[in-house]
Amino acid sequence: MNGFEGLTVAISGGASGIGAACADAFAARGANVAVLDLNASDEHWSTACDVADDHQVRTAVAAVAEHFGGIDVLVNNAGIGAQGTVEENSDKQWMRVLDVNVLGMVRLARACLPHLRESAAPAIVNTSSIVASTGLVKRALYGASKGAVHSLTLAMAADHVAEGIRVNCVAPGTADTPWVARLLEQAEDPAEERRKLEARQPTGRLVSAEEVAAAVLYLADPANKAVTGTSLAVDGGTAGLRIVR
Numbered sequence: 291m292n293g294f295e296g297l298t299v300a301i302s303g304g305a306s307g308i309g310a311a312c313a314d315a316f317a318a319r320g321a322n323v324a325v326l327d328l329n330a331s332d333e334h335w336s337t338a339c340d341v342a343d344d345h346q347v348r349t350a351v352a353a354v355a356e357h358f359g360g361i362d363v364l365v366n367n368a369g370i371g372a373q374g375t376v377e378e379n380s381d382k383q384w385m386r387v388l389d390v391n392v393l394g395m396v397r398l399a400r401a402c403l404p405h406l407r408e409s410a411a412p413a414i415v416n417t418s419s420i421v422a423s424t425g426l427v428k429r430a431l432y433g434a435s436k437g438a439v440h441s442l443t444l445a446m447a448a449d450h451v452a453e454g455i456r457v458n459c460v461a462p463g464t465a466d467t468p469w470v471a472r473l474l475e476q477a478e479d480p481a482e483e484r485r486k487l488e489a490r491q492p493t494g495r496l497v498s499a500e501e502v503a504a505a506v507l508y509l510a511d512p513a514n515k516a517v518t519g520t521s522l523a524v525d526g527g528t529a530g531l532r533i534v535r
């Protein structure tokens with residue numbers, strides 16, 4: 291048994307980075323994988339979906355359920371970044387990031403829940419971040435959005451535990467994905483910026499997308515029935531350790 295045979299996993303933001311690594315890992319364990327993203331997946335069945343648009347979300351979820359005959363696991367992973375203090379981001383930027391990062395997860399969960407209720411192994415895994423529990427400079431908006439994802443995960447876990455639907459989140463540290471590559475490209479000295487990011491990690495290296503995907507699979511795995519309402523850090527120790535070198 292590979293654990294996910296016969297189960298259908300819907301993954302938002304599954305065309306790139308952490309979501310794409312999740313798609314590969316679930317497929318390798320025998321799952322039917324459905325990617326919901328602005329962009330098409332190179333590797334997996336996918337349907338176009340902007341999580342900021344409720345109509346698109348409902349249409350995409352219906353298409354997944356129709357194509358695969360149901361939905362067992364939702365990986366709520368699509369997200370966008372923002373840099374700035376509270377003085378630096380406009381109301382428009384706040385509304386946009388909260389709309390994608392928080393309401394996007396609400397919309398997808400709302401549309402998937404009727405299908406998860408039909409599943410023998412239902413689970414939701416949300417992608418939070420180290421910024422939900424650790425103050426990082428110029429991450430007021432992004433941190434608030436991921437703090438909301440963390441709290442939303444706990445409230446959803448409480449709401450749906452009686453119907454057997456487990457809800458957890460994963461909290462990655464700085465992960466080596468196209469997202470971080472884009473940030474580095476904007477720096478004056480990308481190599482030096484990368485060195486600084488790596489030095490910030492107690493492990494001295496960035497987290498890989500595959501390492502985050504492994505944690506998502508653990509949280510989604512029907513074998514782990516006792517795990518609900520938790521946040522699993524995959525951050526190289528950044529949130530919890532104080533290393534003096």
Ligand code: NAD
Nearest residue numbers: 303306307308327328340341368369419462464465467469
């Ligand atoms: P990425 O940019 O490589 O991938 C994000 C994917 O989400 C892309 O395929 C993009 O098209 C999709 N997406 C963006 N907006 C969307 C929308 N409105 N509707 C549907 N799809 C949309 O980024 P990543 O690094 O893989 O990040 C994935 C998740 O992990 C995000 O929620 C991010 O906040 C979180 N995260 C990333 C890091 C990191 O260091 N990379 C750390 C902690 C948390």
